[in-house]
Each structure stands twice: as structure tokens, then as C-alpha cells.
Amino acid sequence: MIELDQVTLVYPGMTLSFDLSVxxxxxxxxxxxxxxxxxxxxxxxAGFEQPTxxxxxxxxxxxxxxxxxxxxxxxxxxxxxxxAHLDAxxxxxxxxxxxxxxxxxxHARVALALDQVGxxxxxxxxxxxxxxxxxxxxxxxxxxxxxxxxxxLDEPFAALGPxxxxxxxxxxxxxxxxxxxxxxxxxxxxxxxxxxxxxxxxVSEGRIIAIDQTARLFxxxxxxxxxxxxxxxx
Amino acid sequence: xxxxSEPLMHRFAPGVLVMALLAMIVGAAxxxxxxxxxxxxxxxxxxxxxxxxxxxxxxxxxFLSTLLSLGLALPVARALARRxxxxxxxxxxxxxxLPLVVPTIVAVFGIVAIYGQTGLMNRxxxxxxxxxxxxxxxxxxxLIAHVFFNLPLAVRLLLPAWQSVPGESxxxxxxxxxxxxxxxxLVEWPMLRPLLPQVATLVxxxxxxxxxxxxxxxxxxxxxxxEVAIYQALRFDxxxxxxxxxxxxxxxxxxxxVAAVQAMxxxxxxxxTEGRVQPRPDLDHVPGRLFDFACxxxxxxxxxxxxxxxxxxxxxxxxxxxxxDPQLWNSAALSLGIALTSSALAVLAGVGIxxxxxxxxxxxxxxxxxxxxxxxxxxxLVIPPLVLGTGFFIVLRPxxxxxxxxxxLIVVVNALMGLPYVMRVLGPPMTxxxxxxxxxxxxxxxxxxxRLRMVEWPLLxxxxxxxxxxxxxxxxxxxxxxxxxxxxxxxxLPLLLYQRLAGYQMGEAAVTALFLLTLSxxxxxxxxxxxxxxxxx
Numbered sequence: 001m002i003e004l005d006q007v008t009l010v011y012p013g014m015t016l017s018f019d020l021s022v023x024x025x026x027x028x029x030x031x032x033x034x035x036x037x038x039x040x041x042x043x044x045x046a047g048f049e050q051p052t053x054x055x056x057x058x059x060x061x062x063x064x065x066x067x068x069x070x071x072x073x074x075x076x077x078x079x080x081x082x083x084a085h086l087d088a089x090x091x092x093x094x095x096x097x098x099x100x101x102x103x104x105x106x107h108a109r110v111a112l113a114l115d116q117v118g119x120x121x122x123x124x125x126x127x128x129x130x131x132x133x134x135x136x137x138x139x140x141x142x143x144x145x146x147x148x149x150x151x152x153l154d155e156p157f158a159a160l161g162p163x164x165x166x167x168x169x170x171x172x173x174x175x176x177x178x179x180x181x182x183x184x185x186x187x188x189x190x191x192x193x194x195x196x197x198x199x200x201x202x203v204s205e206g207r208i209i210a211i212d213q214t215a216r217l218f219x220x221x222x223x224x225x226x227x228x229x230x231x232x233x234x
Numbered sequence: 235x236x237x238x239s240e241p242l243m244h245r246f247a248p249g250v251l252v253m254a255l256l257a258m259i260v261g262a263a264x265x266x267x268x269x270x271x272x273x274x275x276x277x278x279x280x281x282x283x284x285x286x287x288x289x290x291x292x293x294x295x296x297f298l299s300t301l302l303s304l305g306l307a308l309p310v311a312r313a314l315a316r317r318x319x320x321x322x323x324x325x326x327x328x329x330x331x332l333p334l335v336v337p338t339i340v341a342v343f344g345i346v347a348i349y350g351q352t353g354l355m356n357r358x359x360x361x362x363x364x365x366x367x368x369x370x371x372x373x374x375x376x377l378i379a380h381v382f383f384n385l386p387l388a389v390r391l392l393l394p395a396w397q398s399v400p401g402e403s404x405x406x407x408x409x410x411x412x413x414x415x416x417x418x419x420l421v422e423w424p425m426l427r428p429l430l431p432q433v434a435t436l437v438x439x440x441x442x443x444x445x446x447x448x449x450x451x452x453x454x455x456x457x458x459x460x461e462v463a464i465y466q467a468l469r470f471d472x473x474x475x476x477x478x479x480x481x482x483x484x485x486x487x488x489x490x491x492v493a494a495v496q497a498m499x500x501x502x503x504x505x506x507t508e509g510r511v512q513p514r515p516d517l518d519h520v521p522g523r524l525f526d527f528a529c530x531x532x533x534x535x536x537x538x539x540x541x542x543x544x545x546x547x548x549x550x551x552x553x554x555x556x557x558x559d560p561q562l563w564n565s566a567a568l569s570l571g572i573a574l575t576s577s578a579l580a581v582l583a584g585v586g587i588x589x590x591x592x593x594x595x596x597x598x599x600x601x602x603x604x605x606x607x608x609x610x611x612x613x614x615l616v617i618p619p620l621v622l623g624t625g626f627f628i629v630l631r632p633x634x635x636x637x638x639x640x641x642x643l644i645v646v647v648n649a650l651m652g653l654p655y656v657m658r659v660l661g662p663p664m665t666x667x668x669x670x671x672x673x674x675x676x677x678x679x680x681x682x683x684x685r686l687r688m689v690e691w692p693l694l695x696x697x698x699x700x701x702x703x704x705x706x707x708x709x710x711x712x713x714x715x716x717x718x719x720x721x722x723x724x725x726x727l728p729l730l731l732y733q734r735l736a737g738y739q740m741g742e743a744a745v746t747a748l749f750l751l752t753l754s755x756x757x758x759x760x761x762x763x764x765x766x767x768x769x770x771x
Binding site: 046047048067068069070074075077079080081083085086094095098099100146 | 400402403405406407408409410411412413415416419420421424512515
């Protein structure tokens, strides 16, 4: 479903290379220190970054050259997912039509999506009138109405407290199962991966060092970098 | 802390002193106007067809000029925002700053050379077999000149708004597949909406009080603004009553406009950003690309053509004869003297006000009082030069020979004209320096001369140089009160050029225009380099 085939990105002083395949409907977590290249990997899938070499295939189709909007992908970023001058309904509605020309059916879909993320009745609020968690729910609602088979989550809950983060991950888990979305979740926290991801990959210094069933990966102890990252003494 | 090492009253003295001086100058002018106006019937104003026509025309031309300038500036600013990289972009941006420095009367000369009866446009039309058209004198010429000055200004004011759209918004637009039209409605328009009324009011005010352009291109009583009507009433009809009435009327209009600008305030929607860089997604569309470069080409040509005409017609004019004329050098010396004195005064007064206002704002947290203090620097916007001049004229006439005092009056008015620019250029950096270094300076006991030498000067010399250079260029090119108070003995370069234009000495005028242009640019560049030091970009 998601295939990165010998993708490399060359930056001054750093080269990243990724080889990865994620099955349809699977949720993969990317964990690793900051600056390791997790977000860059997502940007390559989403189309915000062009690889220096290699191919990106999504749903069997080569999209290496395609612009972000034409890929079967939707991304929820850590912050700034919403336009500050538009209310929640309009921000979700943009996912259906980027010019906000919405039919009555479309409005019903927006309302339904807001219900699904637990924001029923709050569609008239501006982003400043919502809490951090609520803003991310609006972004999730928009991801739902876009009906893209691939959902990328770039540390979307990093700014939230532990309880709220668990709640949001449960929501994501339920939504992606209901809609059978192929999901990649970037996170700093192993517990996020344990809670929501079928498999996890450990990324360090621009490459994937280990990839396995989530529970097995974190208990294996065969990768010294991973142990260092987790802070476990062997 | 038992004793503060520096009595903070020192920080109030400069501002209070400057404000007292301003109050005296403006108060005197006011006193004159009010004394002369007793016995005048305001009702006369609307009964007088001439006056009514002047007021209506003033509003009408300002409205049209604003509409045209902004209507053209919007696509140009958008094009420049969309095309971040093309050869000559930074040069073009610098070119757009030129109309602020080029003397109005010089630009008018260039505009006549391009759009006049025998200008380039008519010659091109003749080449294609069309009859020459006379459209320059009157509303047409006024609009062309106002667009020449205000289109680049509006572009420079609007462009930062586009650049403030955060990369995150473009990332979202890319993800959602927004077209150029969607971006226009959903990203750009909301960003422009709070800014447009401010820019529009500023341009309107500049055109409303425009003097030199209307004086030279206005052509007769049918197209006269209040500012020019004051000049005519004083200089030709010697009708003090009418001049006073017009001046008071102008004052009321300007005060209303300034109040409107102030009321609009600075309601900027701050876009949160992590400083992400993401290009906007609608750049590769071919018609869009063509449109952008057409806009950029248009502003380039319309700005360059008149200036180019000044250079070429100056070079083919009777250079040797004009340069040998002592009148030119007398005028140049006078202009230079006025420019240097008035710009130094403007910067000193500006710094005085700013020292006090930043003390109020940062250390005393009296923001309202600080803003009121800074507003004093913009008095000239409420009381335009000719209104101030009329007041001076009334007060001084019974006491002294106004014309022997005229250089002093010109210096004072020019300094007042430069003051708003000083406040704008020097204000933000001065506030920033205090915010960043006040505590450090206090803890290390750096103060007085040491603080000026080691902290303020290195950090502020660049904006200080820029504001001094701006004031000097503005004063060198000013054709305002000098038209009112000028005489055989007191002829500045712009007035000399105006007289030669009015006398149809086109050859002499061409060389004088080029001379004045060169002097302004040299003065601007020289002061900016000398005081501001090398720009570190």
C-alpha cells in the first residue's frame, strides 16, 4: 500500500535513505530521536519533499512526481492544521472542496465528521476558541471527509497531556479501523506505539534501523541504538 | 536600590522639549488662522461655487488616484510575492523605493516627457498613424502622476503582508489542492482585509494634500485642490480671508482622515508559525506566470520610463550653458543648506520624542501616553505645509518681512514634513534596542555617553542614517511652502525648475531636472552610506 523503494534524500551534511513497505489497513509507528528523519519520511510520502532518488508507490501507483493534493494521502501535522480565520466547519469543509463550495450533502458530511471526533455542535468556533486537543480533532475530522486511504500523523498529539494523548490515540485507532485507513504515526513515545500501532519502526540518523511487531521491537533488546534511545541498561 | 544611578527624568526632558517647540510652532500658525477667521462666515463656503468645486475636485481626484494605485498595486504585489526568485528582483524592489526619493517636480518633468503633447506616447501613436491626444493637463495628468508615486508605495506596503503568510498555510493549501482562486479567497483575502483600509487611507491622504503635482499638471481652476487653492489665494489674489477659510477646511479634512487612520489601528491577525518554509502550491500554472510577469513588467516600465526620460533629455539639453549659470549653483547651495539643516532638525526632534515615548512604553507601561507622544510627530499630516504656511504668513506679516525670513520657515516646515518618516523608520528599532538591552545596561551601569557609543549607535546607525537620508532627499525635492515664500533671492532648485517649466524654457528645465535628480540621489545615497555604514545583508 505504501512503498518507499530505495528512497534517498541528500542534504548538506546528511543523507537519508528509506526502504519501507506498509500493508493496506495497517498502522505503523515511527519512533526515534528528533532530527532522525521521521517527519522527512512522512513529507516524502505526502509529497512535500522530493527524494533525490528512488520511487514512492502508493496503492500500487508510482506517485514520486505527483503534487501533494493528487496523492491518496492526508496528513495531520503537530500544529497549525487550521486556518486561523475560518471556523471549525469551514476548516473541515476545505477537505471536501478547497474552494469551500459545499452542497447541503457536504454540510451534512462535515457535521457528521465533527460528531465522529466528538465535536458535535462546536462547528461555529474559531480555532482560537478551541483547546489544543479540540483543534487536532477538527484536523482529524477534515482528514476523514477527505476520504483518502492513507492517513499520516506527524506527532499530532505531542503538545497534549498524557491522558488526552491516550484518548486521542484511541479515537484515531477507532477511526482508522472503521474506515480501514493505512496509517503511519510519528511519535516520540514508545507507549503511543504500543497503544495504537501493529508494527513499529525505529528511525535513527536518516535510516530505519529496526522494524517489527511493536511489542517485540521494544522488548527485543538486540539493537543498541534502540536501547540507548529507550534508556534501558543492558 | 536606594538610588537610581540615572535620574529617569532625563528621559522625559527631550520629548517634552520637542513637544513644547512643536506646540509653539503649530500654536502660532493656529493663532494666526483663528484670528483671521473671526468675522468669516462658514456659510460663505458653500455659497461660493469656486470653493465648492475645489473641494469636490480634491475629493474626486484623491478617490480616483487611490482606486487606481491600489487596483494596480494589488496584482503587482501579488506577482512579486509569488515570484520570489527571478533575476533583478531585489533591484526592482529597490527601484520601487525611488519615487519616495525623487523630487516630485522632477518626476512631473519626466511624466510630461512621456505622456505630454509631444511626449513619447504621442510620438509612438503618431508613428502608428494616430492624431496626438492632449490628456495630460487636468485630471488625467494628476492621476498619472499620483499613480507613479503611490503605486510603488502601495506595493511596498502590501508586499510584507503576503510574506507574512506562514509556510504552514501554504503546506495546508498544497495538501488540500487549492487552486489560485481558492487561495485568493481563503488565504490572501483574509490576510489583506485588515490592511487594505489603512493603505487606502494613507494613499488617499497623500493625494488629498498633494501640491506640486496639482500645481504643475492641474491646469486651471477646473482642476485645483484645496492645497493649491490656498497657494493661489495667497500668492495671486492676495485674498487672506479665502486662504484662511481654505486652510481651516483643509485642516478639518486632514484631521478627520488622520483620526480615521488611527481608529483603524493595527488589528493584525497574527499567524502562528514555526518558521517553516514551504513554497505556495500555485506557481507552475502558465497563464498565472504570464500574468505575474506582465504585472511586474508594467510597474517596471511605468516607473523607469519617466526617470529615463529625465536622464536622456537632461543629457541632450544645453548642459554647459545651464551648469555655467550662477543661479543654478546659488539655488543648489540654498537647497543643500535647507536640506541638511531641516533633516538634522527632524532626526533630532524624532529622537527626542522617541526617547520619551519608549521610556513611557517600556519602563512605565503607559502605552496610551506613549502613542499620544508619538502622534505629535505626525502633526504635519493634520496641518499640511500650505496650511502651516498660511498661518505663519498671517502671524509674521505685521511683524517682519516674511520673505527675508523664508529660508527659516522652509527649514521648519521641511523638518516637520520629515518627522513622520523619522518616527516610522527609527521608532521600531529604538523600541527593540530598549527591550533587549535596558536591563543589561542597567546591571552593568552602562549609561549616558557610553551607552550611546557602545549600544545605541552601533545598533541604530543604520535606521538613523536612512531616516536622515530620507528627510534630506524629501527636503531637497520639496516644492511646497517655497512656492509660497520663495522670491528672487530665495529660489530653491525645485522652485527654479518650476519657474523654467512654467516659462517653457524646456532645454534649461531638462538640465535642471537632471541636476536636481542627481543631487537628490547623491544626497540620499551619500548620507545613508556615511551615517548608516555599510548595510549588512
